[in-house]
Amino acid sequence: MKSVGRHLVLELWGCKNLNSPDAIEAALREMVAACNVTMLDLRVYPFEPMGVTGIAVLAESHINIHTWPEFGYAAVDIFTCGSRKDPSDAIPALREIFAPERIESMEMTRGIMVDQPVGAGAAE
Amino acid sequence: MKSVGRHLVLELWGCKNLNSPDAIEAALREMVAACNVTMLDLRVYPFEPMGVTGIAVLAESHINIHTWPEFGYAAVDIFTCGSRKDPSDAIPALREIFAPERIESMEMTRGIMVDQPVGAGAAE
Numbered sequence: 001m002k003s004v005g006r007h008l009v010l011e012l013w014g015c016k017n018l019n020s021p022d023a024i025e026a027a028l029r030e031m032v033a034a035c036n037v038t039m040l041d042l043r044v045y046p047f048e049p050m051g052v053t054g055i056a057v058l059a060e061s062h063i064n065i066h067t068w069p070e071f072g073y074a075a076v077d078i079f080t081c082g083s084r085k086d087p088s089d090a091i092p093a094l095r096e097i098f099a100p101e102r103i104e105s106m107e108m109t110r111g112i113m114v115d116q117p118v119g120a121g122a123a124e
Numbered sequence: 125m126k127s128v129g130r131h132l133v134l135e136l137w138g139c140k141n142l143n144s145p146d147a148i149e150a151a152l153r154e155m156v157a158a159c160n161v162t163m164l165d166l167r168v169y170p171f172e173p174m175g176v177t178g179i180a181v182l183a184e185s186h187i188n189i190h191t192w193p194e195f196g197y198a199a200v201d202i203f204t205c206g207s208r209k210d211p212s213d214a215i216p217a218l219r220e221i222f223a224p225e226r227i228e229s230m231e232m233t234r235g236i237m238v239d240q241p242v243g244a245g246a247a248e
Contacts, residue, residue, distance in 0.1 A: 004192055045164055045181060055167060057179060066185050068128055075234045110199045
């Protein structure tokens with residue numbers, strides 16, 4: 001079925017470097033390069049007393065990282081549109097920079113265009 | 125179980141106003157107000173020949189909108205951390221501005237701390 005793209009949801013636990021804006025920026029840049037996507041904007045927001053949000057706006061959608069250093073946890077979303085892009089190409093960069101002890105993952109296919117055959121009725 | 129927040133994933137179909145940066149900005153502002161979250165930054169990126177990306181960076185994570193006017197489709201993510209925030213409060217603003225014929229939804233609980241005692245509640 002036709003769709004607009006792939007959205008990889010990652011939960012990283014037991015991480016290092018979660019309170020470093022430089023590390024979050026480096027992760028975003030490496031993830032963008034690894035996925036071969038086009039970055040339109042990159043923003044990093046440190047929080048007090050801790051935690052960082054980093055956002056890479058892509059021509060192909062977005063990469064978002066939110067960190068909770070107090071839990072060793074980072075929430076990462078990688079949404080890449082276009083059939084030739086693979087968001088999982090970004091995972092090695094995450095492993096390198098945050099050294100997670102555990103990664104949980106789920107991938108959603110976004111914008112699935114379900115065909116509606118004539119006479120199929122309510123098929124949702 | 126203790127967790128960091130709620131991430132609502134919405135697929136909007138049969139929408140109006142998808143190619144209007146002003147509409148996307150208005151939607152983000154109304155969603156932020158409806159969810160009673162704190163906006164740190166708002167960015168809207170129009171694409172050629174069509175499509176718009178809008179991002180609201182929140183103290184409580186993010187709201188992202190990506191539109192494909194050619195399909196009448198918008199991908200919306202609303203990630204709010206904090207136990208008192210409900211990302212579904214943003215849905216009326218989406219209905220008002222984009223008038224979707226159909227909304228598909230899924231909600232993910234992000235950052236579930238499985239090692240915490242049951243009933244520990246969400247993190248603030």
